[in-house]
Amino acid sequence: MAGKLPVSVTVILPTRNEEEALAPTVDSIPRDWCDELEIMIVDGNSTDRTREIALEKGIRVHLEPRKGYGRAYRSGFVAAKGDIIVTMDADCTYPAEVVPELVKKLLDEDLDFITCDRLTLAEEGSMSGLHGFGNWMLSINARLAFGYGIKDSQSGMWIFRKSIFENEKMRPTNDGMPLSEEMKILARKVLGKKKAIEVSVPYRPRVGEAEIHTWGDGWKNLRF
Template sequence: MKTAILIPCYNEASTIGKVVSDFKREMPHADIYVYDNNSSDNTSEIAEKAGAIVRHEYRQGKGNVVRSMFHDIHADCYIMVDGDDTYPAEEALAFEQIILSKQADMVIGDRLSSTYFEENDRRFHNTGNRFVRKSINMFFKSDLHDIMTGMRAFSYDFVKSFPIRSKEFEIETEMSVFALMNNFKIKEIPIEYRDRKEGSVSKLNTYSDGMKVIRMIFALIRDQRPLMYFSVVTLILLIIAGIFFFPILFTFFQTGNVLKIPTLIVSAVVVIIAAMTFFVGVILHVLKHQHAEELERHLILLNEMKRKE
């Protein structure tokens, strides 16, 4: 059984050496990969000196790095962790055991049930984490505690089935939703979170990256729950049509005359658009189920290939 430690990095020279050393100590049997995402410091040199296999991803953004990692590396268990030394290497063996024993396809390192709010004093980051968690749990009928954690473990089936769309920090949200909507087994483990060391700077922009995550949530709702998404849009359009139409109807009952013909035409057009929107949702809902069947066939094929190996 092969285990790969995946560490995406951008300007983490102050911490990457310790991260690699910690994981080598805790998991000497694992291959440790550091993917350098255009660092301007000596992250690559320090990681290589510490014993990591260093590769480079020149398309900027964490999502692009994870895409390359998942495409390039073949293993039975994948453990992904940030290079900022905020996650405990001591938990990695527990993650590995859960994946290799097939108890889960994705293990989530749950910071929020542990020390995250004590260690992290960035108020807007904390608020954003709560908002994303509540939104995902509400729309996708789940009970996850930490959607955006940077420490996870994955099975081979998950990694080779996950079609990554994200380019940047939205990747964690996309992973969680993909696992939820495609019936992958998820397990959460509370982990101790340590705040960044002095000299280590967060690459996450609270506002711009937060907006990207929110846009990703709406895109995932549209793609993964199209009937619900387009039904809501249909309802909004019908309300708008009603705002235009009912004053005209009220005037007609009072006077017997149809006034504001252009407004009546606009309301009729909006109703037609609403009907078309609803049928788009129905069609996409059917296609989503067909895609789920194709994914199941893909997973069966993956398992057959693994047995032949």
Template sequence: MNTLSIVIPALNEAENLPAVMASIPFAELKDEGWEAEVVVVDNGSTDGTGDVARLLGARVVNQPARGYGNAYRAGFGAATGDIIATGDADRTYPFDALPRLLRTLVDHDVEFMTTNRLIGGNSEAMKPSHSLGNHVLSAISRTLFRNELRDSQSGMWVFRRYVWQRLDVRSTGMSFSQEIKNAATRAGYRYLEIPIEYRKRGGQVKLNAFRDGTENLRQLFEHNFRRTRPVPRPVPRTVAATVAHEYDRI
């Protein structure tokens, strides 16, 4: 069996976790040869998020130091799978698409796969101000890092665990999302971006658009000028762009 760790950071998401866990297609993953574990990182919740996650069969990692990046560091450190998949605990990301994403990862020998939410069919799931901010940050990120990623802020990734073990990712907050993508592509790993369905959030919105956007902008420039030793790769960095056409209909 191939091994998969699904890492989900969670801050006060007890009401959303039952739907999130129910959306993970464990039976289909098993049929396709994947032994899957779910690692929920309780990032200092006060609503019993950790207890709910345990009752639903997840392994819970406590990370009291608040922050998106801090949560993922703890989750990745605890993950045992050779492949790691991520997504938020707010019902926005399509965990039911994991079998398809994993097939693409394997069939095309991708090392780091990220996803693009900024497509027409998802416009109603995101506030116009958040969509604009995502487009602006993604455009700046593409210009600085030359990786052609359309959505630098997406929180759903599927990647080989060794990629994380070899990256220098420093962000503790929301900018972790863009930094891990830019670090992986700059290091030379074979990468691919796939469009996905993005859904309306359940519960309270925790994103502070101005604060997080400003910090993400600062981090982009700090990261761009950081000295990073590239990882030698025996094959070209990018997977053929034609792969994306398989996902024109999501």
């Protein structure tokens, strides 16, 4: 990509006890491709060295003591300084190297929201059989329930303009895992399919222990 993109970007990483994976995740995020790049963890009461590692890496630490995946992101959205927000997990699963080209796509095609499909290009070992089946079923449920032609309703990698929250209808309300699905449904309903699209990206085996509880989180998403 020739030249820097004339935009400010915040990459939000929700964390809870990610000391093993945080450093390589942060290191994988490209630098010097946009006017301003902010990398921020939203930490939910980590008891390991997660926050210490973040500070050593020179990235911003935003504390969110209230529990919940959705709560972490909602807090992070408000705190983010960038005009463009990128979300991804702090466990080396998402391909940070594609962030610049996805932000460029958002700008070049005048989009407002991109969600990333993990299922199509998932690498071997990136999901257990149960996890993969659950994601597939939840995505089918989302398509049937909301008429939303989406491949991966549970993806946690999104690229969007912070300005979408100026519309109250685009502000998510869920504090738990269903926020992921809520964001995509709101984007399609409020922004429209020409402004909110899905792009397939690789998905890799996680580093460290997962904080997701497959059955409990899956049930919450179905109820949503």
